[in-house]
Amino acid sequence: MNFIWNVQKTLLAGQRSFQLHLEYASSCKSVAIFGPSGAGKTTLIKMIAGLLQPDIGLIKIGSCVFFDKKQKINLKPQQRNLAYFFQSYSLFPHLTVQQNISFPLKKGIFNPTKKYNNLEISLLLERFELVNLAHQYPHELSGGQQQRVALARALITKPKLLLLDEPFSMLDYQLRKRLRSEVKAIQQQINCLLLIISHDQEDVDFFAEDVLILENGKLKK
Numbered sequence: 001m002n003f004i005w006n007v008q009k010t011l012l013a014g015q016r017s018f019q020l021h022l023e024y025a026s027s028c029k030s031v032a033i034f035g036p037s038g039a040g041k042t043t044l045i046k047m048i049a050g051l052l053q054p055d056i057g058l059i060k061i062g063s064c065v066f067f068d069k070k071q072k073i074n075l076k077p078q079q080r081n082l083a084y085f086f087q088s089y090s091l092f093p094h095l096t097v098q099q100n101i102s103f104p105l106k107k108g109i110f111n112p113t114k115k116y117n118n119l120e121i122s123l124l125l126e127r128f129e130l131v132n133l134a135h136q137y138p139h140e141l142s143g144g145q146q147q148r149v150a151l152a153r154a155l156i157t158k159p160k161l162l163l164l165d166e167p168f169s170m171l172d173y174q175l176r177k178r179l180r181s182e183v184k185a186i187q188q189q190i191n192c193l194l195l196i197i198s199h200d201q202e203d204v205d206f207f208a209e210d211v212l213i214l215e216n217g218k219l220k221k
């Protein structure tokens, strides 16, 4: 199985409480999570990323147990070998496009230098149509250009799991189509699993071998 989880989580905000209980197992490589606003999609993906701890349960991705309450296993986000692209992605404002993309590769305390270059970065700049913007700073970019930089940054470490939360929302139709193909090609090349949250049916049709429909913290399907 590639994806296994059985998790429960209660979130409290004032008088409101949201209860999530999801059980799933699949040998698919790409799964889409679909559902109305507030259904629990981001909550689930945050638990998989290690940013939110389930109250009880188990999360196993590929051969790696990320979380197991009974066995007291809870890997840190950086131990999970994943990349998480989320809606309010933030680029480092003082770093250029190229430096932002290479940031996850940096070793030690220094930021990547502007001259830092390697083949992977050049390829990603090309694939995400960022070559001409390599030396610009985030505030000089449009929303869609920033989104592409954040996607390239997510992929540079060749993660085993790619978590995408509305990855193409800021892009126009044609660019969206091209980038879907690029992301899929990279996914196949680095052989990683993919979980994608999207309200766009075309994203779902393009990527997903299986679709999970969430409603009010439960699986609909």
Ligand SMILES: Nc1ncnc2c1ncn2[C@@H]1O[C@H](COP(=O)(O)OP(=O)(O)OP(=O)(O)O)[C@@H](O)[C@H]1O
Binding pocket: 011, 012, 013, 018, 035, 036, 037, 038, 039, 040, 041, 042, 043, 044
């Ligand atoms: N930190 C929190 N504390 C309390 N409740 C929260 C917290 N985060 C989210 N919730 C609640 O949990 C529920 C699920 O939120 P979640 O962000 O997972 O939904 P979603 O399906 O991703 O929605 P959207 O499509 O709008 O992003 C919502 O009712 C939300 O108000």
